[in-house]
Amino acid sequence: MKKLIYILVTCFIAMSFVAHAQQTTDAMYRKTLKEVLDEVQDKYHVKIKYTAAQVDGKWVNYAQWRFRPNVDTTLANILTPLDLKVNKEAPGRYKLKEYEYFRWAISDGWKELDRIAAQYHDRDTWEQRKAILKPELYKALELSPLPAKPASKPIITSKRTFDGYTVENIAIEILPGLYINGSLYKPLKIKGKIPVILSPDGHWEHQRYRADCQIRCASLARMGAMAYSYDLFAWGESLLQFKDEDHRRSLAQTIQALGAIRILDYVLSLKETDSERVGISGGSGGGSHTVLMTALDDRIKLSAPVVSVSSYFYGGCPCESGMPIHQCGNGTDNVELAAMAAPRPQLLISDGQDWTANMPEHDFPYLQKMYGYYGVADKVENVHLPNEGHDFGPSKRAALYAFVAKNFRLDLNKIKDGSGNFDDKKVTIQKEPAMYVFGDKGENLPANAIKGFDQLEKVFAQSIKK
Template identity: 35%
Template sequence: MKPRPGDSVFFLCLAVGLAAASARGDQPSDPTAAIFTPSDLPKLARGVAFANAGERTVRVWSPSNQSWTLTREGDVVTLRAASSPGDSTPRWQDLGKLAVAAHGTLKIQIAEPPKADAKADNKEASAPPAAPALLVLDSDPEHDPRRLLDFARGRVDSTEPAADRRREQARTNREGNDFHAPATAAAWRDRSAHVRDQMRVALGLWPAPPKTPLNPQVYDVLERDGYTIEKVVLETLPGFTLSGNLYRPSKKPVSGKAPAILCPHGHWEVGRVQEDVQARCIRWAKLGAVVFMYDMVGYNDSKPFTHAFLNDRLRRWGLSLFGLQTWNSIRALDWLSTLPDVDPARIGCTGESGGGTQTFILTALDDRIKVSAPVVMVSDWFQGGCVCENAAGLRHHTDNIEFAALCAPRPMILVGASGDWTAKTMSLAFPAIRGVYSLVGSVDRIEAQVFDFPHNYNQTSRNAVYAFMGRWLLGIEDSASTREGDQTPEKPEAILTFEAKHPAPADRKTPEQLEAALIKTLGDQLEALSPAHDATNWQAAKRFLKTSLSVRVGLETPSPEALAQREVRRVDREGFRIVHSQIGRRANGEAIPVVRLIPTHSNGRLTVIADDQGKSALATPAGEVSELARALLARGQSVVGFDPLFVGESIDPAKPITHRPVVDHFHTYNPSVAADQMQDLATVVSWAGSQPDVREVSLAARGLAGFQALIARPLLGGLARTAVDLNGAEDTDGSGDLPAEIDLPGLFQFGGLRTAAALSAPAPLWIVRPGPKFAKAWPEAAYDLADAKAQFRIATEAPPADRLARWIDEGN
């Protein structure tokens, strides 16, 4: 039977059969018997691979008021739910048998009934239909599926998910992080160092590109009343140019050196040729400063490049338009500070809106900026709406107010407007930043003003900045003398750099060419850090790479005091007890379902098993303990399984959505699915180690969960031994998208799996079935350098469960 017209269909990916069975060393004797939860729904491309011919019984565990039926059309099996009498108490339903051929495949799909309103919102229409909380394929119809619930479910009276607020929660670019100054100056020094590292990593400046020759071209001097204007072209990256204009005072300074000001512009339609932008450059030059006004990427002279430089591949390499634009600002500062008539100890920066973002970002990252004036941008709520102001990971647990506070103790003025998001500058942003200035003893160097205008950098706002920067940068105490008079802006064609006499370079890189060049450069930089290539510098490289990995993964190891725990249910079996709980970081609203199997005679050791299928991986479809868990229990070890976010009990079968709500610039403010799940692993490991009867914790992880575990391993404290079965998973930079579970922004920036394995030294690590391109030379060299060569193993085949259990328990 084919799906009915109007039905929308979602494939339930069941990756089983011989390949998956060998990946899961704990599968029952019939390798095609398997358990699945709604978290399998996004894996649409695969099907069920059957090793042996025969019949498979299909069962679902779902609310009583859902009546499920099964139909088949060729290789497609459709499950369809209909409302039926009864309450929401869950029950098992037997949907019948499927006849399968040896080495055959089937696709199993969930059909959604047609919506009553054909004009329903597209987002609603794309949501997946309700799914069974559990689905079982089993070759033995005599198995009692109720025993499976002892392992897979904490609550058996409901299919509702664990009450984890992360499923419905996503921070947006219209939320700050409620920044307040820490209690002490020492705490601020530590915090500011961490935030700067986070900024550099998130902007793709860790490592930064090599500073290649700028090859400056300066030409076409325009003589004006009290100042000159020159055209400037810099090559900030090979084949990538930055254009701008240099304003100089006509009168040379007595000392021979003048202060200088960088002027990044905001999102004016005409960019740097906007009259308000020109006005401040003219006034500064008349006051005696050298001023460099330059393009945002994709504006004016760089318009062919466009104001966009971001895709999934760039994100995985940690690259973005924001990083590219910040690199332009850094290179502009490099050039400006070396001009013979510029005093490099007196350089300021000011810009509005998006240029205000560049101002406080550059000021935070580069202490050559001595005075800063970000205008109409530093806000307690709106953080920036353009791709040039957002980069994955940038504002995790921080915001623009904290970024601006990194200017301390250098002088800074904030200028806000009553008609935009900076309206509350005086009551919110300014007091928070002033708290930092107070800590470092320079409260006299921070000022703020808000004017009654819409979003702007008009003459009133400029006059406030002239007075402040005039005092701190130019030594002008009379603020009235800095006020702006009549200014005559230039026509755009007079100051644009590329024209008939000076055409744009014929070999300027396209976005695609620049992407390829940056990725190759970063790849070469990482390869140079390999312990296999440069043992002498590996200690420094380790610190560098671990910083990048730490920022990109973003997990914390909670203390026992920070953990919340609630027991849900316990079941006694022969030889061991099953205890279900929900745990999480107390302040984060997490509810991670965990199950602990406790042997009658415990040796004080515990192994956490991380699996793509969560807690259900500890059981067979017959409801018996899986092979690896059984082998560990036999040795006296406790076993813990858990459902990370969007797996098992952590996903809502009524709305089996496998990601947080979609918001603009999501990754700037929120962890990826992979990062959320790695945090859950860290929380579970910490909780396991805090149990009073546990003296040692190890980790066994498989499949995509194994991928995540290996990435997180250098950051996980308190682990004795770690065994990771990758089942062929790789992080090579191919043309296809990585699965959501491993699509971590910045994954390639720190080197991915090879780096994580190397940074795990000297802790005992056994990697099983890596992908064919896994760079094992990295961890082999790192363990050798750590004098721990015997602690690293790599195997192309999965070991038997009892062999793996012995290594976990004894280390041999």
């Protein structure tokens, strides 16, 4: 009898739950996402590409109330609450994707930049805005105040000598047990004070070991400047201390900024560095880093972000936007941050196949206006390559060389052949292990090196503890 009563009670509870769920569904006019997308396709005569994994288990509340006469508005109403979106692949053809918080519609990005720009109208009001933004950026990065600098000396490998330049690998301890690694390219013959260009890596395969990265840094050295090429956090040799997925953590942005500050400390301590000719140029994620560092650190006198800056793309990697820097000053974006470089020379290189495709139309005129507040509108330049894509290829490097040569008084002829073309053949492309600081298998990693992200968080928290 007890068993029978238990079964009856269980059935009653189950039926009550189902009835309640059904009532809830009915009350909220819920439908599965698959059902709703199928209705959209039928109603608007469009095709939406999606996988079962993207729609399984997802429901749309008040489904019928989300339909509008326009299919794009309808899809936004349906998908936004679910953190989904569609990309339009062709007229009438869409593909379902995860919502990208960092990527806006072009018109929305432009409107936001216009809203931001309405807060100032001359040099004085812009300087007031900068005075708000800069300390808030440090605070957002949790670098206010800066952590104490370790007393250790940089670890420097033996110097390799090539045609017109030398290379040595360097590791700098930026927090106790945390190292940032890179390679310093120098002219073979140095007379007096010379410029230095920081060259942060971007999100490309083979990191700073890539041929195009070596060519760029070696060419700058052959022109007469030092070039410091360094790894992103949890990329390159940093993987001796961390896993590659650690790069996609918010703290990556802070660590990269702190690393660049410590690199600046180091290069400015060298007797051959001209402190009035310090530049930075990176591409893609390295371009976002370039913009941020120029906004943060007045020691940088020239910047050249490559295929990166846009008012409608905030950088999709946590190392670019993981910390709340874009919430500073009641909302900012990468174009306004780029304007913080004024009146220092700045070159923005854009192309036709990524989020920089519309740079000449709206974002660059804004930057010209900002530089105009200082009477130096000619100090900001845009080289737009509409037929090229997202890379740091020969034409982009050529634009960088010319810009650096003009502003830092260097000789372009040192890297040209008899026909006046840039000559890469004199650059030796080193194999990856030659650019390691800690040995082929990490055998020279210091004993105090942090191992793992959990330990980094503890060390960082202790370092910023007041």
